[in-house]
Amino acid sequence: MSEAVVSSGAARIRRLSLWVLPVALALGLFLQMQETAWEWWRSRELFARQVPTGSAANLGGAEWKLAGLRRVGERPDDRAVMLLDMDVVVRDPEAFAVLPCRLVLEAPDGRRWSPQFLTPSEVNRLPERRRLTIPTCTQALASKPQAGATLRISEGFVLPAGMNGQVRPVLSLPAGRPHYLRFEIPD
Amino acid sequence: MSGVFAKLGALVLAVMLLVGMQRYTPSYAEITGPIPLKGNLGETLTGRIFSVRGDKVLLAEKLRFKAYGREVERDTGGVFALVIARLEAQPASVNVGSAIWRSAQGVRFVASPRVQGAPRLLGTDRLEPGLPQRGLFIFEVPREAVAGATLLVASSRWPRLDTQVEIALPAKPDIPAPLIDLGELAYE
Amino acid sequence: MIVSWLAGLRQAVSSKLTIGIGGLLALAITSGQSLLEALEPPVLPALAAGAPLDAGRWRIVLHDARLTTQSRPDGSPAPDGAQFLALDLDIANRSSETDNSFVRVLTVDPPVEGLQPNPTFWLLRDKAMLSALQPGLPERVQVVWRLTPGAKAPERLRLIVTGQTFKPRDNLLAAPGWFNPKPVAAAILPVTAAEAKP
Structure with a gap:
């Protein structure tokens, strides 16, 4: 191999290209990652908003208000059944109808209980609920209500006995992320 | 040169x-496969979303149980292997849907669907934090697949980048009982 | 000058020749392959009733096929008086994992008129529906097809057994699995008539 003779112009272009390469790589990476990063941002529960007792908060195209969280019964092996009621006023029906709904009870140590199906006998014990069908969060979202509609949403939970007073409802909706709501409960 | x-x-x-x-x-x-978490019988192993403790292995040639109000008896060309275990969700409610008996030769036996409806089967009900379930995994395996097996517990059959608990089971198991009645089994 | 031009020409010619020969060779190989495939005999090996067959993932032994009025192995006759075609077979899972893809092992070919697709597989040991087969544990299974009411009962049944091959690493995820379903054998079974019962 003979030594190549490189003109000064070519050398300058080569040096310039080498400098531009990292910039081009970074730009390409950014363009590639943009969608993924956005999706990650929109799928994460990052910012909790505390909702004081008795007040409503906006999330995912609706106003949410805690209507009640109480212990309604026991199951064997030290398990308690709790019922959570929420009042919703729909503002933006399109954003509101995006599934899935994540409505859970959260303990101070971070443990989370998802809703469970309650037997009719557990719910019908409450006089105001007889012959009443109250939708769950998913059912309410799937029913696609109009703007301005007011809804009552109810979910049942099974958790260890002695947890009432410690757990707080946490609501997270696809249209509201990365924000989510944590409701304070009355003492 | x-x-x-x-x-x-x-x-x-x-x-x-x-x-x-x-x-x-x-x-x-x-x-991108399972992330193994190895342990032995009697050890509580805590993965990303659940914790599990294998307590005991029982072998039987026949099983009897009550399912959907009917008395059912199951026999097998191999042997029934029962693992008494304790499962708990950690830190959120979760389904732990997969239990596999992996023989020493590497053959994977999924928990038997022939005992559907049997009492206290693990993996059928959702787990809740703070409410451990004590129950059974039931497998149907050939006799030569019994010794030196491993119990695999995970949220799905092929977990991707998720915990798979691997519990080493006895290398020299007992002789199978002729019949086990699941209704009379002592879990504690 | 002339020498270097000649050298360049020689190089160009030889490289063109290499490319040409390579292309021709590739063409010949692929056409040879497709010819071979086209020439492959369409006659499948015959499978006799009672003879075992390794179909890759499964080992099967076909037994008798018969018409019956029972929709399930333990059951009383179906209330609407429908007829069923029942086939007994022994089947073993030869793979290294519990599996339920046995429903794709048998195909009726040519199709029988009035025979409804998607037969039910019954585990004779339990007289219950078969949901999965464990490796190394052969089972006696009954396959039950429903006949459309009023359809003429077939006198013989031609079944094609589909086999699969094991790949230790597949092309997408490099994971082991069973691929390339292919007919491996054909069986012609006489269909015995329904048992005459009062």
């Missing part, structure tokens, strides 16, 4: 390197 040897040596080295890389590069399925 030495130049020829050097070239030959470089060629052999390159071939060896390439073959080695081709053979031993971990596959995509392995890289």
